[in-house]
Amino acid sequence: MAHGDGMNYAPTGKPAPVCAPGEFVVAAVGLDHGHIYGMCNGLAEAGAEIRVVYDPDPAKVAAFCERFPAARPAPSEQDVLDDPSVQLVASAAVPADRCGVGLEAMDHGKDFFVDKPPLTTLEQLAAARDKVVATGRKYGVYYSERLHVESAVYAGQLVEQGAIGRVVQVIGMGPHRLNAPSRPDWFYDRDRFGGILCDIGSHQVEQFLFFTGATGADVTSSRVANYAHKEHPGFEDFGDCTLVGDNGASGYFRVDWFTPDGLGNWGDGRTFLLGTDGYIELRKYIDVARDPAGDQVYLVDQQGEHHMSVAGQVGYPFFGQFILDCLERTELAMTQEHAFAAAEICITAQMRARRVEQ
Amino acid sequence: MAHGDGMNYAPTGKPAPVCAPGEFVVAAVGLDHGHIYGMCNGLAEAGAEIRVVYDPDPAKVAAFCERFPAARPAPSEQDVLDDPSVQLVASAAVPADRCGVGLEAMDHGKDFFVDKPPLTTLEQLAAARDKVVATGRKYGVYYSERLHVESAVYAGQLVEQGAIGRVVQVIGMGPHRLNAPSRPDWFYDRDRFGGILCDIGSHQVEQFLFFTGATGADVTSSRVANYAHKEHPGFEDFGDCTLVGDNGASGYFRVDWFTPDGLGNWGDGRTFLLGTDGYIELRKYIDVARDPAGDQVYLVDQQGEHHMSVAGQVGYPFFGQFILDCLERTELAMTQEHAFAAAEICITAQMRARRVEQ
Numbered sequence: 001m002a003h004g005d006g007m008n009y010a011p012t013g014k015p016a017p018v019c020a021p022g023e024f025v026v027a028a029v030g031l032d033h034g035h036i037y038g039m040c041n042g043l044a045e046a047g048a049e050i051r052v053v054y055d056p057d058p059a060k061v062a063a064f065c066e067r068f069p070a071a072r073p074a075p076s077e078q079d080v081l082d083d084p085s086v087q088l089v090a091s092a093a094v095p096a097d098r099c100g101v102g103l104e105a106m107d108h109g110k111d112f113f114v115d116k117p118p119l120t121t122l123e124q125l126a127a128a129r130d131k132v133v134a135t136g137r138k139y140g141v142y143y144s145e146r147l148h149v150e151s152a153v154y155a156g157q158l159v160e161q162g163a164i165g166r167v168v169q170v171i172g173m174g175p176h177r178l179n180a181p182s183r184p185d186w187f188y189d190r191d192r193f194g195g196i197l198c199d200i201g202s203h204q205v206e207q208f209l210f211f212t213g214a215t216g217a218d219v220t221s222s223r224v225a226n227y228a229h230k231e232h233p234g235f236e237d238f239g240d241c242t243l244v245g246d247n248g249a250s251g252y253f254r255v256d257w258f259t260p261d262g263l264g265n266w267g268d269g270r271t272f273l274l275g276t277d278g279y280i281e282l283r284k285y286i287d288v289a290r291d292p293a294g295d296q297v298y299l300v301d302q303q304g305e306h307h308m309s310v311a312g313q314v315g316y317p318f319f320g321q322f323i324l325d326c327l328e329r330t331e332l333a334m335t336q337e338h339a340f341a342a343a344e345i346c347i348t349a350q351m352r353a354r355r356v357e358q
Numbered sequence: 359m360a361h362g363d364g365m366n367y368a369p370t371g372k373p374a375p376v377c378a379p380g381e382f383v384v385a386a387v388g389l390d391h392g393h394i395y396g397m398c399n400g401l402a403e404a405g406a407e408i409r410v411v412y413d414p415d416p417a418k419v420a421a422f423c424e425r426f427p428a429a430r431p432a433p434s435e436q437d438v439l440d441d442p443s444v445q446l447v448a449s450a451a452v453p454a455d456r457c458g459v460g461l462e463a464m465d466h467g468k469d470f471f472v473d474k475p476p477l478t479t480l481e482q483l484a485a486a487r488d489k490v491v492a493t494g495r496k497y498g499v500y501y502s503e504r505l506h507v508e509s510a511v512y513a514g515q516l517v518e519q520g521a522i523g524r525v526v527q528v529i530g531m532g533p534h535r536l537n538a539p540s541r542p543d544w545f546y547d548r549d550r551f552g553g554i555l556c557d558i559g560s561h562q563v564e565q566f567l568f569f570t571g572a573t574g575a576d577v578t579s580s581r582v583a584n585y586a587h588k589e590h591p592g593f594e595d596f597g598d599c600t601l602v603g604d605n606g607a608s609g610y611f612r613v614d615w616f617t618p619d620g621l622g623n624w625g626d627g628r629t630f631l632l633g634t635d636g637y638i639e640l641r642k643y644i645d646v647a648r649d650p651a652g653d654q655v656y657l658v659d660q661q662g663e664h665h666m667s668v669a670g671q672v673g674y675p676f677f678g679q680f681i682l683d684c685l686e687r688t689e690l691a692m693t694q695e696h697a698f699a700a701a702e703i704c705i706t707a708q709m710r711a712r713r714v715e716q
Contacts, residue, residue: 169612240610
């Protein structure tokens with residue numbers, strides 16, 4: 001677990017290849033967000049070969065090659081697209097640019113795996129949906145705050161086992177450390193990062209759908225604010241949203257950039273699953289003032305109170321499942337529609353958000 | 359800290375009289391909710407004499423007199439009203455009936471101190487506001503989840519000291535144990551208990567106003583549901599609400615009746631105060647799977663992570679302040695307008711709530 005701002009959070013797990021060496025070849029295109037490391041780590045541990053990398057910034061490429069020395073720096077994006085060995089393009093470009101990378105990749109017969117948010121407008125979403133239909137390729141999304149967090153994976157297993165009955169509500173808190181000096185200009189430009197609900201809110205929407213089993217949701221309220229960073233007028237340091245799932249489940253999440261310097265980690269992310277027969281709390285990245293280790297699961301059911309520290313115990317099954325989905329054209333890791341539904345909801349929440357002034 | 363359903367939760371603190379014996383005389387009228395014990399405990403510890411009690415149910419009166427043996431059972435409510443020695447009437451009647459008790463008390467020159475929710479309709483609220491103006495009497499409210507919880511009192515002190523900068527958001531979770539067999543019929547009748555947002559939501563609204571310093575708030579969304587108690591069609595087992603304060607602060611709260619049997623207490627109440635320079639989490643009644651003792655305060659500021667266990671360390675200053683307010687006609691414990699503003703907001707939230715089906 002890296003301290004710092006969360007931007008370079010790249011969990012490492014136990015290698016568990018699902019395919020032979022060279023059987024699944026990945027290219028990284030667009031290294032603007034450090035999540036590309038988590039994405040490629042996860043894929044590599046599951047057996048993928050990170051064979052090619054491209055970014056217009058040579059410094060970013062050099063840094064990437066230090067971590068993935070087998071990756072060949074490509075001279076252009078077109079060179080990657082024209083490489084017939086590349087089966088999947090992974091991208092953490094600036095959010096507003098991600099869809100463009102994906103559409104090109106799919107047009108060249110490659111699956112796509114993109115950092116969240118996967119896109120930033122409904123127009124991009126429509127284009128991506130059309131492209132999936134036209135090409136049969138995948139537009140997979142790295143919703144890292146569930147897929148790459150062992151406590152969240154474990155909670156999904158508990159829910160599936162019926163540990164808390166029907167999940168009637170999910171509350172998510174996604175605070176992040178701003179770490180202002182480290183941020184590029186696009187970070188403060190709403191059109192580029194997509195807005196706080198679209199960006200870090202996308203994790204929360206995805207978790208709501210996943211844990212409640214809803215396939216869609218109405219945005220019943222949403223708002224954004226810039227409470228304390230007026231020097232960046234295009235920035236949003238706070239956002240929240242209420243949802244009602246198509247199965248009647250309720251959701252609320254808050255996202256913000258107010259993690260104080262005194263926290264031993266980039267953000268005290270929490271998830272609360274309220275069930276008819278119990279509840280689960282996840283202290284994902286830290287158990288504040290109790291334990292610097294994350295992945296702390298608190299379960300209260302009809303029998304008692306339970307605390308489970310699951311770091312290193314669960315792994316990240318998404319990556320292997322996703323590779324197999326690409327190889328076998330299945331949808332076991334995550335359905336395409338789920339990935340898009342989360343994106344649509346967070347963009348809708350962003351568009352409709354009441355802007356709180358003061 | 360009593361286990362059980364929370365209905366008879368009656369904290370005891372250290373006696374700290376603010377007046378001489380007999381200087382402040384209280385009558386309890388309407389014992390439907392066990393909160394009357396917490397109200398009278400708090401007043402008695404601060405120096406009040408609990409001199410008279412009336413309820414139409416002799417069993418309730420007998421139980422009350424066991425706890426307050428000096429209290430004289432009155433033969434009727436009118437007898438209490440006609441007793442010139444009684445300075446304050448305290449009531450935990452059925453919520454829909456509370457305002458009626460209060461208006462009568464005030465008409466007879468007595469201050470009023472009522473369990474939350476203090477009233478259940480906007481018509482009652484208008485009548486109460488008018489009566490305050492007409493009589494100069496007080497309509498005080500026992501918002502116990504702040505006033506009678508040491509961690510909440512302490513959090514107020516921290517905020518006042520600027521420990522987390524400006525409070526930009528408050529999230530409250532108010533789960534309660536249903537304990538169905540113990541509940542009277544009115545408990546399931548929405549018109550009698552006022553609805554879940556009006557009833558247990560009133561605590562949450564009051565805390566939002568208090569901790570953010572807002573004097574009023576817009577209800578930006580609210581909803582109620584009966585997810586799992588269809589055998590009581592008039593019941594609501596879930597509610598939530600978003601608020602924007604007149605100072606721009608944001609609020610969210612969830613209330614529910616889903617506390618599982620395995621929890622060592624009636625509800626895992628939490629309050630999260632998000633500030634521009636830190637945040638505070640209150641684990642009010644239990645630190646789940648960590649410590650059965652409540653009043654656990656977690657503070658993260660720019661310097662570090664801090665955990666303070668404050669049970670027995672802070673006391674309940676409200677009661678003495680409120681007695682002095684009555685004796686000296688001041689408003690130091692809580693302003694009348696604050697008490698009414700919280701009531702108005704929670705009734706508005708209840709009236710506008712979207713009913714979630716399924």
